[in-house]
Amino acid sequence: xxxxxxxxxxxxxxxxxxxxxxxSKGAACSALPVSGGLSVTRKIRLLSGSLVVFFxxxxxxxxxxxxxxxxxxxxxxxxxKLLMLSQRLAKDAQLSALGDASAFQALVQSKExxxxxxxxxxxxxxxxxxxxxxxxxxxxxxxxxxxxTLSDVQALEEGRLGLVTLGATVAGIEATNAEFRNLTQGxxxxxxxxxxxxxxxxxxxTERVAKDTARALAADVSLEQLAALGIEAAAAEESLAxxxxxxxxxxxxxxLFEPYRNNIKILNAQxxxxxxxxxxxxxxxxxxxxxxxxxxxxxxxYQSGMAARISGPVAVLAGMLVLLQLLVLAKVYLxxxxxxxxxxxxxxxxxxxxxxxxxxxxxxxxxxxxxxxxTVSEGITGAIADAVNYTTxxxxxxxxxxxxxxxxxxxxxxxxxxxxxxxxxAAQKQAGEIRKAGESxxxxxxxxxxxxxxxxxxxxxxQRTLAATELGSRAVRNTIAGMDGIREQIQETSKRIKRLGExxxxxxxxxxxxxxxxELTNVLALNAAIQAVSAGEAGRGFxxxxxxxxxxxxxxxxxxxQIGALVKTIQGDTQDxxxxxxxxxxxxxxxxxxxxxxxxxxxxxxxxxxxxxxxxNGISMSxxxxxxxxxxxxxxxxxxxxxxxxxxxxxxxxxNSVAQLTNLSADLKGSVAGFKL
Amino acid sequence: MSKRLNLREFQQDLIDRMQAKGRAGDQISxxxxxxxxxxxxxxxxxxxxxxxxxxxxxxxxTKPWFLGVINVRGMLYGVSDLAAYQQKGKASGAAANRVLLxxxxxAFNAALLVDRVLGxxxxxxxxxxxxxxxxxxxxxxxxxxHKLDIVGLLGRPDFLQIxx
Numbered sequence: 137x138x139x140x141x142x143x144x145x146x147x148x149x150x151x152x153x154x155x156x157x158x159x160s161k162g163a164a165c166s167a168l169p170v171s172g173g174l175s176v177t178r179k180i181r182l183l184s185g186s187l188v189v190f191f192x193x194x195x196x197x198x199x200x201x202x203x204x205x206x207x208x209x210x211x212x213x214x215x216x217k218l219l220m221l222s223q224r225l226a227k228d229a230q231l232s233a234l235g236d237a238s239a240f241q242a243l244v245q246s247k248e249x250x251x252x253x254x255x256x257x258x259x260x261x262x263x264x265x266x267x268x269x270x271x272x273x274x275x276x277x278x279x280x281x282x283x284x285t286l287s288d289v290q291a292l293e294e295g296r297l298g299l300v301t302l303g304a305t306v307a308g309i310e311a312t313n314a315e316f317r318n319l320t321q322g323x324x325x326x327x328x329x330x331x332x333x334x335x336x337x338x339x340x341x342t343e344r345v346a347k348d349t350a351r352a353l354a355a356d357v358s359l360e361q362l363a364a365l366g367i368e369a370a371a372a373e374e375s376l377a378x379x380x381x382x383x384x385x386x387x388x389x390x391x392l393f394e395p396y397r398n399n400i401k402i403l404n405a406q407x408x409x410x411x412x413x414x415x416x417x418x419x420x421x422x423x424x425x426x427x428x429x430x431x432x433x434x435x436x437x438y439q440s441g442m443a444a445r446i447s448g449p450v451a452v453l454a455g456m457l458v459l460l461q462l463l464v465l466a467k468v469y470l471x472x473x474x475x476x477x478x479x480x481x482x483x484x485x486x487x488x489x490x491x492x493x494x495x496x497x498x499x500x501x502x503x504x505x506x507x508x509x510x511t512v513s514e515g516i517t518g519a520i521a522d523a524v525n526y527t528t529x530x531x532x533x534x535x536x537x538x539x540x541x542x543x544x545x546x547x548x549x550x551x552x553x554x555x556x557x558x559x560x561x562a563a564q565k566q567a568g569e570i571r572k573a574g575e576s577x578x579x580x581x582x583x584x585x586x587x588x589x590x591x592x593x594x595x596x597x598x599q600r601t602l603a604a605t606e607l608g609s610r611a612v613r614n615t616i617a618g619m620d621g622i623r624e625q626i627q628e629t630s631k632r633i634k635r636l637g638e639x640x641x642x643x644x645x646x647x648x649x650x651x652x653x654x655e656l657t658n659v660l661a662l663n664a665a666i667q668a669v670s671a672g673e674a675g676r677g678f679x680x681x682x683x684x685x686x687x688x689x690x691x692x693x694x695x696x697x698q699i700g701a702l703v704k705t706i707q708g709d710t711q712d713x714x715x716x717x718x719x720x721x722x723x724x725x726x727x728x729x730x731x732x733x734x735x736x737x738x739x740x741x742x743x744x745x746x747x748x749x750x751x752x753n754g755i756s757m758s759x760x761x762x763x764x765x766x767x768x769x770x771x772x773x774x775x776x777x778x779x780x781x782x783x784x785x786x787x788x789x790x791x792n793s794v795a796q797l798t799n800l801s802a803d804l805k806g807s808v809a810g811f812k813l
Numbered sequence: 814m815s816k817r818l819n820l821r822e823f824q825q826d827l828i829d830r831m832q833a834k835g836r837a838g839d840q841i842s843x844x845x846x847x848x849x850x851x852x853x854x855x856x857x858x859x860x861x862x863x864x865x866x867x868x869x870x871x872x873x874x875t876k877p878w879f880l881g882v883i884n885v886r887g888m889l890y891g892v893s894d895l896a897a898y899q900q901k902g903k904a905s906g907a908a909a910n911r912v913l914l915x916x917x918x919x920a921f922n923a924a925l926l927v928d929r930v931l932g933x934x935x936x937x938x939x940x941x942x943x944x945x946x947x948x949x950x951x952x953x954x955x956x957x958x959h960k961l962d963i964v965g966l967l968g969r970p971d972f973l974q975i976x977x
Contacts, residue, residue, distance in 0.1 A: 669857040677831040
């Protein structure tokens with residue numbers, strides 16, 4: 137069924153497939169030139185490579201050009217300075233030779249700067265390379281002359297002390313000259329003959345010294361001149377010594393002459409350096425022109441070196457080549473894309489034809505013939521045809537399996553029908569059994585209820601027993617308390633009786649005393665009677681009294697005897713009473729003990745009846761739970777019965793469904809039979 | 814104890830009897846004593862006093878019936894147990910034993926120990942009988958009484974010979 141429906145859908149995407157084909161053609165465009173236009177890719181790649189190379193060269197050349205221009209500018213600056221410094225050196229050397237102290241300082245400064253620049257040009261430093269090329273030779277020549285000049289400057293510097301002293305001497309002589317001359321003139325006029333001669337000699341010597349020193353300063357100097365100066369100075373000193381020292385003019389002269397002498401001494405000591413310095417100064421002024429000329433040449437050489445650099449033109453050339461490469465690249469790319477478009481159209485046409493053929497082959501498959509096979513070609517439809525063939529084969533196997541399964545299903549449904557019939561009978565029997573069981577459970581619940589009511593009655597009886605035992609134990613407690621009271625009273629009574637016994641004892645003692653007294657009275661009475669008898673007639677009255685006394689004594693003795701007997705009896709009775717009391721106390725204690733035991737027993741009875749009550753309560757609760765459970769069981773039985781009836785109904789329905797299933801399997805078989813395998 | 818004495822009556826009775834005694838001149842003169850369970854009558858004129866047995870000073874080497882010497886108000890008396898003397902046992906030694914002092918007119922410092930003194934007895938009205946030369950009396954209650962002849966006793970040599 138599905139195949140009939142899917143067929144129109146299958147044709148519609150045919151046109152859509154052209155769209156997708158076109159896209160695939162676009163993808164093929166990049167693939168096609170791979171076989172035919174490999175050279176184009178290589179060309180583009182080559183052109184791009186050379187483009188990059190030229191661009192790099194141009195950039196490098198521009199960079200180098202810029203750096204060298206910078207260097208040359210700095211070389212020119214430095215060599216200009218060199219020119220200026222050499223001129224200043226010449227001027228300072230001239231001034232220094234005349235003994236100017238400040239010119240020496242300037243000279244030293246200029247020399248150091250000069251030497252520094254030369255070193256920079258020769259060796260270079262961190263930011264500036266050493267001079268090279270054509271300028272190098274000129275520089276070497278300059279270095280020779282410059283070094284000579286520098287060594288001269290060094291020599292001049294070493295003679296500095298001499299030159300400065302010479303200058304100072306000349307200045308001092310010029311300053312004091314007029315005064316000196318006046319003084320010597322005065323001396324010459326005022327002095328005696330001998331002294332006049334000495335004064336003249338002194339004046340001549342000093343004049344000569346002044347002249348010689350001025351000459352030594354202005355012009356060349358030689359060792360001989362300096363020696364002559366020393367001799368003249370010595371002569372002048374000698375003449376000064378010959379002059380009278382007391383003269384104030386002579387003293388003033390000596391004072392003025394003192395610096396002369398000292399300076400001339402220093403000059404003599406410095407004479408070799410002085411001579412060398414003078415000659416060095418001369419050499420400098422002779423040499424400096426050469427140095428100037430060479431410096432000029434060095435500047436020229438740097439300028440010409442700048443003009444001769446090749447990096448500028450190289451950069452321009454490389455730039456032009458880069459532009460050319462770009463033009464060629466554009467041309468190659470345009471040609472290539474044009475060719476690709478043509479090839480894509482051809483391939484599209486071929487693909488359409490192949491698809492038409494595949495559609496024709498597949499139309500038979502739609503009729504239900506699964507034996508049909510599509511042609512497998514090398515074109516784009518080849519893979520599709522192969523896939524369709526594979527699908528058809530799998531479909532054929534599937535339909536065959538469905539047929540076998542439908543057969544098996546028919547067989548199984550028949551068996552299921554029989555089984556469900558058996559099930560139905562079993563379920564009906566089960567329902568009957570469950571109904572009987574439910575009735576039994578109801579009966580059981582009734583009997584449990586009876587047990588429950590008995591248990592409740594038993595609980596009441598137990599409660600009553602408990603109350604009774606409580607009353608009993610209270611009575612026993614009261615009895616015990618009463619017994620205790622009795623015992624105490626008996627003990628009290630016993631104490632009193634004992635005291636009574638003790639009192640009767642005392643009475644007995646007193647009676648004994650009375651008895652003794654009576655006895656004595658008796659004896660007294662007898663004696664009195666005897667005396668009365670012996671008295672004869674006179675004692676007659678007295679004898680009557682004595683007789684009476686005697687008789688009374690006898691009577692009281694009788695009475696005391698009776699009292700003693702009574703007291704004895706009382707004592708015996710009290711003893712008996714005490715013994716009886718003790719016995720009864722013991723009896724009371726025994727009774728209390730027995731009542732205690734009785735109380736204990738009652739307590740136990742109470743405990744037991746409480747336990748009994750709780751047990752009966754437990755039984756009652758259990759029976760209630762049982763009643764509930766029985767009710768639940770009955771309910772559950774009813775539910776089971778209901779469920780069993782539902783199950784019976786379900787089984788019946790299942791039997792019906794199985795019958796329908798049999799029909800359905802027959803239908804399935806019929807529908808699959810349409811396929812040709 | 815109901816027989817209480819009336820003092821006034823007693824006094825009246827006593828005075829009456831004294832007067833009667835004075836008129837009649839009749840006087841009881843015998844004393845009843847008991848020696849070895851036998852009743853004896855003693856003439857009160859032969860006796861100067863009756864007293865309980867005072868402390869005895871035992872005299873050695875004497876007859877068994879001579880018990881010793883006693884001191885009564887500064888006078889010494891020799892005590893003789895009459896029961897022992899009559900060879901009828903011994904005096905009971907109870908508190909009721911009494912010593913009879915022989916009258917001073919006999920000038921004989923002797924004391925006689927008897928079991929007890931029964932009191933004054935008027936034997937004139939009692940019946941008399943002679944048994945073995947001795948006078949016996951019967952009182953109203955039917956008891957027999959012997960007559961103790963103290964003078965005769967004092968004259969007997971075995972009584973006077975006390976040394977053993």
